[in-house]
Amino acid sequence: MNSELGLGCWAFGDEYWSSSDSTYSHRETVRVIRAALRAGIAHFDTAQGYGNGVSEQVTGQQLRQIRRSVSIASKTYLRPASTVEQGIEKSLRRLCTDYIDIFYLHWPKPSQDLRPQIEALERARQKGYIRAIGLSNFSAPQIQPLLSAGQIDYCQFGYSLLWRTAELSLVPFCRKHNIRMVSYSSLAQGLLAHPPGWAESLPPEDPRHRLLFLQPEVSPRLQPILQQLWDYSRKIGITGAQLALAWNLSRPWNRYTLFGARRPSQVEECSQAGSIHLPPELIEKIDALTTPLLHLWPESENIFGHRP
DSSP: OOEEEEOOOOOOSSSSHHTOOTTOHHHHHHHHHHHHHHHHOOEOOOOOGGGGGHHHHHHHHHHHGGGGGGGEEEEEEEEEEHHHHHHHHHHHHHHHHBBSEEEEEEEETTTTTOOOHHHHHHHHTTTSSSSOOEEEOHHHHHGGGGGSSSSSOEEEEEEEEEGGGGGGHHHHHHHHOOOOEEEETTTTGGGGSSOTTTGGGTTTTTTGGGGGGGGGTTTHHHHHHHHHHHHHHTTTOOOOOHHHHHHHHOOOEEEEEEOOSHHHHHHHHHHHGGGGOOOOOHHHHHHHEEEEGGGOOOOOOOOTTOOO
């Protein structure tokens, strides 16, 4: 099955993004969702923790009239297994729906046995509250023991031209166990959507300065790659964002390729990537250009340097 674009709804009301863009508004969020629907986007990815429930609420309100023609994914951070179902019920109310297509356990807890949480998700599935179980930001070794507790249907992880570490072991593991895959941060938090050097213009308080891409020991190594990617996109008459998303969409194992947007114009630009087919020879050049980054970070790392 070919990869499909999906709208990542993290930016909807979340302080991470509003702290770096004071112009964010509920009205603009509604315009973004409606632009996605006009563009044919049919998968929306949110979470209980995004905006402390605001993201689920606004997403659900805008999709309620066409619920059966879209798929919705949500997530929970680690919570006691006895409260998982209660949390899902709250998500259902916010999302204005009676089922969630994919429900993820969001971020692992290496020191804790999470099989009870997976068993709780299975019970929620049996009741029809959710239709598929997913894991977000889990490594292959972290997924392995959970396979005995329930059926893991989806695995979501950061993946882009600048962050391909999942190819080393996670992608082969998921393919072996028939786990469908979903990539987020496909634009590397904006780095792949703007000209090289763009990140230098971000205000000091912007949280993206903490991304591993932008650390002083790494950023200079990325600049020649970003420049070459930018040149490739210009040569074939598309934007940097469209090149990055079209490349992600070309991965044969990827089910959904998520992108984020805070303006309708960004949705319109990114959605066009779904109809762009990169020439095989260009994909080979891009692969060769970015392959050295595969080993720049440990497989256990994530783009945020987050330690759950």
